[in-house]
Amino acid sequence: MSExxxxxxxxxxxxxxxxxxxxxxxxxLAATLVCQRLKTGRFVAIDxxxxxxxxxxxxxxxxxxxxxxxxxxxxxxxxxxxxxxxxKIFAMRVRLFHxxxxxxxxxxxxxxxxxxxxxxxxDEPGQTPEANVTIWRAEQLT
Ligand SMILES: C[S@@+](CC[C@H](N)C(=O)[O-])C[C@H]1O[C@@H](n2cnc3c(N)ncnc32)[C@H](O)[C@@H]1O
Numbered sequence: 399m400s401e402x403x404x405x406x407x408x409x410x411x412x413x414x415x416x417x418x419x420x421x422x423x424x425x426x427l428a429a430t431l432v433c434q435r436l437k438t439g440r441f442v443a444i445d446x447x448x449x450x451x452x453x454x455x456x457x458x459x460x461x462x463x464x465x466x467x468x469x470x471x472x473x474x475x476x477x478x479x480x481x482x483x484x485x486k487i488f489a490m491r492v493r494l495f496h497x498x499x500x501x502x503x504x505x506x507x508x509x510x511x512x513x514x515x516x517x518x519x520x521d522e523p524g525q526t527p528e529a530n531v532t533i534w535r536a537e538q539l540t
Pocket of ligand 1: 474
C-alpha cells in the first residue's frame, strides 16, 4: 500500500457512517482503506477508464458483494448519480483538478451534502508524498 494514499485517507478522518465518493479511483487502493473504515456508510467510486473500474472492483470484491462499495465507469463531467449525495468526496491525481480547478470543484460539489467536504490532492508521480491535501467545505463552494 502506498504511503501517499494511506496519508490521504487518514487526513479525511472517515467515520463509520460516512457516505463517500471517490473521483478517479484508479486501481482502487484508497477504496480499500475507506471501506475498511465504514460500517453503516457506503462508498462509490468512479473512473473514466473501464479497465480501472474493473480492476478496482475486483480488488474490492468483498466490499462490492457486501453492498458497501460500487465502482462505476464515468467521467466526473458526465456523472449522473441522481439524488445521491455524499459527506466526503475526494480526488487524488485527477488532472482536471489541476488544469481546471474551478470547473472540477463545481462538478464535484453537485454531489456533496450541504455540510459535506471535498478533499483534493494533485501531485505528479515521483513528487514528494507530502503534497498538500486541499479541503473545501460545501459552504465555501456555494
Ligand atoms: C493518475 S491516476 C490516479 C489514480 C488514483 N487516484 C491514485 O491517486 O493513485 C488518475 C485516474 O483518474 C481517472 N480520471 C482522470 N480524469 C478523470 C475524470 N475527468 N473523470 C473520472 N476519472 C478521471 C483516470 O482514468 C485514472 O484512473
